[in-house]
Amino acid sequence: MRSKKKILRFFLFIGLLILLFATWYKYEYSMDKAKEFQVNATEYSRKLVIATQGSEFKNTVVNQIVNHFKKDSIFIKVVDISRLPDINPDNYTAIVLIHTWENFKPPTEIEEFINRTNAQQNKMIVFTTSGQGSHKMEGVDAITGASKMEDTLSYVNRIIERVNILMKHRTL
Template identity: 50%
Template sequence: MKLFKKILLIFLAVIIAFFLFLLWYQNNYSMDVVAPYVVNTPSFEKKLLIATQGSDFKNKVTSGIVDYFKADSVYIEVVDISTLPTINPRKYNALVIIHTWENWKPPITVQTFIEKYPEHKNKIVVLTTSGEGSYKMEGIDAITGESILADAPIFIDTIVARLNRLLISKEN
């Protein structure tokens, strides 16, 4: 009976340690919620939506994209990815979704949004970050990488090049 109690105590200790680890991990590595904001007037013909998560890296990428297009006649709306279920992609000429690969999959709001609007896939630019830097949704031409702050300008340039094709080069 003593052996059973020791095994049970060890098992409970392992479970408690695991849950403490999960709490620590969530607290240290979860993404912040992004406060929504707009740049320029909604009366502009060209409209860009950026749905993102909050982190130093993602904030820098978002700021770089906004800084590039804010002088143009482009209405820019920045929102948290949690609001994607309320977004109508028909209202925008281009959409950028910046998210982290979490628990071996994309956030459910991102996956649901992209699956719900396959006809708008060609005007959605996705940046997926992960620890390894190569994870992405199947069937999506996503830009992938690690959230290394020094590499943010590379991602900004890549996203801006894709957005230029959607916003500037073509008439939508």
């Protein structure tokens, strides 16, 4: 009987360690809510929406993209990914999705938005960050990378290049 109690205590201890690790991991690596804002007049014919998660890296990427395009006649809207159900892709010339690969999958909001708007993937630029920098949704042409501040400019330039192509050839 004594050995059964020891085994039970051992497994309870292991379970507690796993729970503590999971709580720490979620707290340490979960994304913040992104700050939402708009730049330029909503009347412009070219419109860009950026849906992102909040982190130092992602905020830097978003700010550099916005700073690049704010001098142009482009309406820019930045939202948290939790607002994606409210986004109608018909209202935008280009859509930039910036998210982290979490728990071996994209955030539910990203996956549901891409599935809901599958016919309009040609106006989407997806940037997926992960620890290894290689994870992305199957069937989605995404820019992938790790959230390393020293690589910010490279990712920003790739996103800007793709947005420029969409803005050059389309208006609403």
